[in-house]
Amino acid sequence: MTVTEEHAPEIGKARARKEDARLITGRSRYTDNMVLPGMLHLAMVRSPLARARITSIDTSAARSAPGVVRVLTGKDLTGEQGSMPNAWPVTEDQKAPPHPAVAEETVNFAGEIVAVVIARSPAAARDAVELVDVDYEPLTPVVDLATAARDEELIYPELGTNHSATWVFDSAEAGTGGDIKEAISAAEIVVERTFRQQRLIPAFMEPRSTVVDPTGEQLTVWSATQIPHILRVMLALTLGIPESKLRVIAPDVGGGFGGKLQVTPEEVITVLAARHTGKPCKYTETRSETMVGAHHGRDQIQTLRISAKADGTVTGLDVHLVANMGAYLGLITSGIPILGAFMYNGIYKFPAYRFECTNVFTNQVWTDAYRGAGRPEATFAIERMMDELATELGMDPIEVREKNWIQHDEFPFATVSSLEYDSGNYEAATAKALELFGYDELRAEQTRRRESGDVVQLGIGVSTFTEMCGLAPSRVLGALSYAAGGWEHAQVRVLPTGKVEVVTGVSPHGQGHVTSWSQIVADRLGVAFEDVEVLHGDTQVSQRGLDTYGSRSLAVGGMAVVAAADKVIEKAKVVAAHLLEAATDDIEFSGGQFTVRGTDQGVGFGDVAFAVFAAHDLPDGFEPSLDSDATYDPENFSFPHGTHLAAMEVDTETGQVRVRKYVCVDDVGNVINPMIVDGQVHGGLAQGIAQALFEEAVYDDSGTLLTGSFTEYLVPSAPDLPSFTTDRTVTPSTTNALGVKGVGEAGTIASTPAIVNGVLDAIRQFGVSDVEMPCSPSRVWHAIQAARVGSGAGTGHTGTGGEEARR
């Protein structure tokens, strides 16, 4: 876009976030801050057992406790609470048990809600929870994923199996590549490995909270959610409330990471409580409740076979997953591992590919989206495999990747998993990363330390990644049996004074969309950054939208904003031509000025806005409004990529692991706000490194979550992490006009394998071939010891959960 000198482009500027002044000076409004007249408070009675039949619930003592208004059990809500929605039946014969918001007959994970206390104060509600007397008949819990998959004890006998569904992609059948069996039988080398994707807890900063006001014409729901629009549709469908009678508001929301991409039992319950009492109701969970009751992420067993020629050229990839659903199917539980199916080939040219995933129920809280959702699991597995292949062949890990990756002049590239990558330059990102990292010097140091037998050994971890962002082309989602589309909506409203309101269907909860959207619109319409107001998260204001997840907001929602702004310009040109007495075709628009081509005649955007408002002198038949809506359905996903390098120091005597240096070069296409992009990458890296080194949700054999608080579930903070070196290459996306690709998940995806590859690179010399995540000092130490005594068990595996080794 051409702009005049007075208007330096906003896009690309590291603008401080508009949102922050309010958020950091206490003018925030989170759901729990809401106070309504006569509001009642909810507290949940949760099952301490992972699997049991409810034999009786005595609520009499709770009901007569001070301040208690009502106590509801599953039986009280039978017939009106429906079943929690699953929007992604991955196969036609997918099996799933009914999922009532409040358990009716049985409980199937520890933390499941069995009764609800409604009281005049939060304290009264919580005190009365202790007075609800529930009798359970314990049933045998099935906690271990591999055990559950063997179908020895059935969690839901009526389903006949613990398997929910098996989903297969075969490149030979799809016509996107060769036959994996042939590839493997013809291979010069086949490497098979099994990896464990441990269970993680999305540790968003603001616990979930819902307020429901039933006193107006519409039932108004405030919720700490990523998805106000989807929540509205799903509440309507689940509870049979006319959608037009529901208004959903996501006010300030303190992080989500996929953990708030859910329609929750607690939301349904708060709506029902408001309906039963006729009063506004609030439920805010405690952190401990978040840990046991909000969905978890990851939790898969991945078995991969890769076939290759002796020179390192990969000829095929065979992937078998067992994915832990937990006790129920949440909103997209079943689809999360399937999202990964398209990413196991990573940035590589694999000629044959087969993927098979079996979704399995266990007596744990259900899994669902967590930052990256399926794609970090895929990237971890393939990037670990590329290192394993390099090791088997005695090649440098960079070299084996170079041999197989798509070259920059081969784009657009049709992948073996049926996607079309529009653009990328893996060579450029890798070259830049290697240079910033000082790869050769670190390799030399590694050799020196090895030779001198240093107690602290150095390892270099390499990972590349790409992911499918910008979810999603609606037709593709349809083909995958997802219940909704992937478009996004925006509206640009031009106020009489030339200021602009932008309504967006995405729902920011920490991403800084208000700032980025302002930058986009400021450039597009030539108005000041400060004169753009971005409105979101209230279905009464933002009437259409599909919300925020899957690094979609900019690539899809941002494009809707561009499309709406362009419609405004087209309308305004007609008015400008009229005011300038010229033909519309002769009007040019740049830097907020409409000019007649080849003359110095012009009129400003603000003047046109006022002329339209006054409507005194408009062209015949012109509708007096510049406001414009646009709904943008992407034609393709976007494919950011990057190369991440980690220098890992491992103390061979204590097993302590330290990130000495971390370099990443990401290519997220064009950048609207580099500071926001850096922030996304930094946060993503912290979360990805956390999976590699720190975090794991551990259940004991009876299904009790042992990591039920932040003293047990280790979320890293600044002292645990190094200073990151982040940089970028820019290869614009060719499928959207902004040339953007999405950055929300990038750091999380590539960092986990980079770290684990680095740890292994340091200790492979002792015969260690794997360390299960998180690579805690205990696991690393045990792996080294086991390998040194030559038991051949130097894998750092400690069985499911790895309870003993976790500390």
Added chain:
Amino acid sequence: MQLEHHFEVPASRAETWARFNDLEQVVPCFPGASLTEVDGDEFTGSVKVKLGPISLQYNGSGRYVERDEAAGRIVIEASGKDRRGNGNAGATVTAVLTEAGEGTAVEVVTEMDIGGKPAQFGRGMIQSISNKMLDKFLACIREKMTDSA
């Protein structure tokens, strides 16, 4: 979780056996425990425990599963649930009495099963607190038997 204890009392096996079979004597020795009712081999009662920040009161019942005087073997099973819904707990206590010189040696193996909140938050504490409680329990019994000896 399995806890093992061993101690000796300066009383004959027959005397010790009688003590161990007298619930009114045995139960009050357990810290925080009170007996509500005894009916033959069965009993009901409660146990109060403080586990760090969590106060628990388990109400429940138990029974003698095995009383083999010839083998000197007693097995008591008890289970209860917390009054405030924090979870269930169960224990199987197996005591084996053997003659040791003038006195009696007592081997106690306790199989404990604790679920819910205490397991979730008190994992690090359960073992040591359980051990401490059993220590107190057995010390009390030993004392009683020593006194009467």
